[in-house]
Each structure stands twice: as structure tokens, then as C-alpha cells.
Amino acid sequence: MDYTSREKYINKIKALINKPIIKILTGMRRVGKSSLLHIIKDTILKDVADENKIYINFETSMLLGINNAYSLLEYLKSLLEDIEGKVYFFFDEIQVIDGWKEVISDLKLNRDCDFYLTSSNAKLISNTSLSEEYVEFEIQPFTFSEFKKTFENMELSKENLFYKFIQLGGLPFLKYFDLDETPSFEYLNDIYNTVLVKDVLQYNNIRDVDLFNHIFSYVIANVGQSFSASSIKTYLKNKNKNISVDTILNYLEYCNIAFLIKKVPRYDVLSKKTLKIDEKYYLTDHGFRQATGCPITQDIERILENIVYIELLSRGYEVKVGKVKDKEINFIAKKEKDLSYYQISYKIRDEKTRERIFETYNLVTDNFPKYVLSMDHSNFSQDGVIHKNIIDFLLEDEGVKWKISK
Numbered sequence: 001m002d003y004t005s006r007e008k009y010i011n012k013i014k015a016l017i018n019k020p021i022i023k024i025l026t027g028m029r030r031v032g033k034s035s036l037l038h039i040i041k042d043t044i045l046k047d048v049a050d051e052n053k054i055y056i057n058f059e060t061s062m063l064l065g066i067n068n069a070y071s072l073l074e075y076l077k078s079l080l081e082d083i084e085g086k087v088y089f090f091f092d093e094i095q096v097i098d099g100w101k102e103v104i105s106d107l108k109l110n111r112d113c114d115f116y117l118t119s120s121n122a123k124l125i126s127n128t129s130l131s132e133e134y135v136e137f138e139i140q141p142f143t144f145s146e147f148k149k150t151f152e153n154m155e156l157s158k159e160n161l162f163y164k165f166i167q168l169g170g171l172p173f174l175k176y177f178d179l180d181e182t183p184s185f186e187y188l189n190d191i192y193n194t195v196l197v198k199d200v201l202q203y204n205n206i207r208d209v210d211l212f213n214h215i216f217s218y219v220i221a222n223v224g225q226s227f228s229a230s231s232i233k234t235y236l237k238n239k240n241k242n243i244s245v246d247t248i249l250n251y252l253e254y255c256n257i258a259f260l261i262k263k264v265p266r267y268d269v270l271s272k273k274t275l276k277i278d279e280k281y282y283l284t285d286h287g288f289r290q291a292t293g294c295p296i297t298q299d300i301e302r303i304l305e306n307i308v309y310i311e312l313l314s315r316g317y318e319v320k321v322g323k324v325k326d327k328e329i330n331f332i333a334k335k336e337k338d339l340s341y342y343q344i345s346y347k348i349r350d351e352k353t354r355e356r357i358f359e360t361y362n363l364v365t366d367n368f369p370k371y372v373l374s375m376d377h378s379n380f381s382q383d384g385v386i387h388k389n390i391i392d393f394l395l396e397d398e399g400v401k402w403k404i405s406k
Contacts, residue, residue: 003035004172005043006146008314009137010036014044016135018086018114022104024125025118027139028259028284029199030191032172033118036139037090040116045088053088054079058096069099073106086112095121120199122257138259140314141285142170144307144394150175162391166296166303169287170310188291199258206251211241215251219261219281220289224302226266226278252281259284264309267320267332269364280321282306304390305330305344308373311394312342324363339368344390348374361385 009025013036016023025033034057041053054076058066066072080087089107094100094117107113119125125136142150147165148158150172156164168174168184171191177183196216206212218232229248236243255261262282266275283289286306290296296303312319312333322329322341331342341364348354361370361383372380373390380387 003039004032004146004150004175005039006032006036006139009139010039010044012137013040013116017044020133022115022117022134024134024136025116025139026122026124026136026259027120028141029120029195030171030173031139031141031259031284033120033139034092035172037092037116037118041088041090048088049085051083052085053090055090055092057092059093067096067098069097069102069106072097072100072103076103076107080111086114088114089116091115091117093118093120095119095124120195120259121203122259138313140170140310141287142172143311143314144170144391145396146170148395151179154179158391158395162394166300166307167287167290169285169290171285171287174287184287185291188285188287192288192291195258195260200254200260203258204250204254206254211236211243212251214239214241215243215248216255217292219252219255220283220292221294223282223286223289224280224299224305226280228277262309262313265320266323269322269324269329269332274320275323278321278323282309284310286310301344301346304346304373304375307394308342308344308390324360327360327363329360329364339366341368341370343370343372345372345374348372348376348380348387349378354380358382358385 013023017040025036027033037055041055045053056063063075066075087107091097091100097103104115107115125134144162144165147170148161151161151164154161164179167181168179169188171188173187174184177187196212200206201209201212214236215232218227218235229245229252232248233243233245252261252263256263260283262284264280264282266278266280267273268275283306286303289303289306309319309331312331315335317333317335320332320334322332329341330344333340333342341361343357343360345353345357348357357372364370370385371393372385372387373393374380374387375390376387377389
């Protein structure tokens with residue numbers, strides 16, 4: 001199969017091959033986790049004998065009976081019987097296996113092993129106490145830089161490609177539709193429903209599907225805006241649907257755990273504290289918004305915010321929404337000792353718009369870089385604040401985050 005090689009992830013993973021560290025790839029379905037496993041198995045480790053590389057996708061129909069540590073170890077026993085030397089295990093969607101970490105410990109105790117795991121559930125890491133070191137890579141959809149590279153044969157300008165990116169999002173499989181909107185949106189709807197059904201509704205035993213869809217539709221329509229569970233409750237009450245605030249919060253958390261949405265905390269710049277209220281939500285893939293009926297012309301700035309947020313995550317930043325007195329900074333991005341501020345706007349040609357965007361930075365007194373990103377090609381940098389065209393910013397490449405944990 002024609003797998004898309006994503007060098008920024010592959011290069012980091014390559015550095016850990018044959019190291020006694022478990023490699024775990026997490027992220028939403030269809031962002032390319034399985035493809036990365038196959039690239040490692042078939043290309044990077046091409047000189048390793050096939051029998052010493054064991055790949056298992058735990059969601060295939062043939063393996064539905066394997067769902068716990070005992071059944072998996074029994075299944076592996078026959079596969080490993082005649083294999084000598086180091087074994088490379090590639091376990092796809094490992095969260096299906098109840099007690100999977102016991103399997104890892106058992107195999108490491110009895111064999112020379114190297115492990116590569118994937119999961120579409122964020123709780124895999126948070127609820128796991130591994131006795132071994134592991135490194136987690138959260139795989140994101142294509143950034144615009146990857147999207148542009150994928151469709152460079154289309155001979156479109158970077159501006160036209162960016163508008164396609166705004167429409168379609170960055171799921172890797174879209175490359176097979178050659179930017180055709182109809183099959184692309186059909187695919188996005190299928191994936192959207194698959195993630196909802198498998199990773200949210202079924203996994204969490206949600207029975208009132210209609211109610212859940214109303215809640216999630218509200219989130220999609222309000223991406224990048226502050227809202228509370230109480231505001232969703234009021235919205236639903238107006239539709240004659242009653243639900244508790246706690247249930248709404250649970251549903252939002254289920255979507256977050258499935259990597260469908262991202263909850264972004266708010267940070268008070270002056271007090272240097274992370275606040276427990278007024279979080280914002282963004283979509284892991286902004287293409288879902290358009291595919292589910294929200295037009296681009298409506299709220300273009302929030303779509304751009306969504307794109308920049310995922311871009312910053314892909315570059316390895318921890319990202320929060322900034323609060324300075326009664327004003328907001330779209331994003332504060334931190335990576336180790338580096339900090340930077342970002343304001344996002346569609347166009348800032350109008351002087352009043354520029355004044356509104358730039359004046360917020362007057363309240364920030366530190367010397368960390370401050371950016372304004374917009375679709376304008378003219379340079380409106382002023383008073384030490386750097387203005388960049390958003391497309392040019394997205395085509396910069398800073399690598400990917402990875403962190404060893406235990």
C-alpha cells in the first residue's frame with residue numbers, strides 16, 4: 001500500500017529503535033498511526049526477517065475474541081514458538097486488550113523485544129502504570145505543510161491549496177480523492193461517524209444518540225468560542241431536551257479522550273495561573289466542521305484559529321488561551337523555556353481592526369515573541385510585534401514533540 005511517510009514523526013521514532021523504551025502512538029482514528037507502524041515495520045526494519053516482526057490489529061474481525069491479557073498471550077504463544085532472536089511487536093489499537101500492560105511485561109521478561117503500540121484512546125496513557133519507560137507520540141492530522149507536499153502534483157498556488165485545506169482538513173486518506181469535494185466530504189462524514197460510534201458512543205455506553213449529537217453539533221458550531229456546560233444545557237432546554245450539567249461535561253470529556261476535540265485551558269498572563277473556567281474547544285481535524293454542514297464563510301477566523309492551534313501542537317508546544325485583564329490572546333505557546341504569543345485574524349487591513357488586535361499586547365510586558373497572523377500579504381509589524389502571513393507561518397517547520405516517561 002502507498003503509505004505517506006511523515007518524516008517529522010518517523011525521524012524521532014527511528015532514534016528509539018532497539019532502545020528499551022516502549023513507543024506509543026496515540027491520536028484520533030485515521031490520522032495515520034497504522035501507516036506509521038507499517039512504515040517502521042516494512043521500510044525502516046526491512047532487513048529484519050518477517051517472522052521476527054509481528055503486527056496485530058486488534059479491531060479486525062478475525063481477532064474479536066482476543067480482548068484480554070490471557071487470550072493474547074495464548075494467541076502469541078503459537079506465533080512465537082519457532083522464532084529465534086529479537087522480536088518486534090506492532091500492536092495496533094492496543095486499548096482493546098484488557099490488561100495489555102501485563103502482556104508487555106510478560107513478553108519482556110521472557111524475550112528480547114521491541115514494542116510499537118497505537119491507541120485511539122487518551123486514557124491508555126493516563127490510566128496506565130507501566131513498569132517500563134515509554135515515549136508517547138500524539139499523531140496529528142496533516143499540517144498545511146504536509147498537505148501542500150501531498151498535493152504538489154496538482155500545480156495549484158499555495159493560496160488555492162490553503163483554501164482547499166480550510167475546506168477539507170488534513171486527514172491523510174484524502175490524498176486519494178485529488179481535492180474533489182464530494183468524495184472527500186463523504187469520507188469525512190464516514191470517519192466522523194466512525195469515531196463517534198466506536199470511540200465515544202459504544203465505548204462509553206451512550207444510548208441517547210440524538211441528545212449526544214445535539215451536544216456535539218453545538219461544540220462544532222462554537223469552535224474557538226468560550227462556552228459552558230450550562231450554556232449547552234440552556235441551548236438544549238430550548239429544544240425541549242433535558243440533561244444535567246454533569247452529563248454534558250462527561251460527554252465533552254469522552255470526545256476529548258477519543259481525540260475528537262481538544263480542550264484548551266485559559267491562562268491568566270498577569271497572575272501566571274491556569275484558570276479552571278472558560279476553556280475553549282477546538283476540533284482535531286477542522287474538516288469535520290465543513291463536512292457536517294458548517295459553511296466556511298461563517299466564522300472563518302475561528303477556522304484559522306483551529307488550524308493554528310493544531311499546528312502549534314504539531315510543533316511540540318503546550319498551548320493555552322491567554323487572558324490579560326479583560327482582553328484575550330488567542331494562544332500562548334510554550335515549549336521548554338520558549339514562550340510565544342499569537343493573535344489570529346482573517347484580515348487586518350482596516351486600521352481599527354489592527355488597533356484592536358495589536359493593543360492587547362500593550363498589556364504584556366515580557367520580552368517573549370508576540371505574533372499576529374492573518375491572510376494579509378502586507379507586513380503590518382509594529383512596536384516589536386511581528387506580523388506574518390498565516391500561510392507563510394504554516395509552511396515553517398519546527399519538528400515534533402516527544403517525551404520519555406515512566
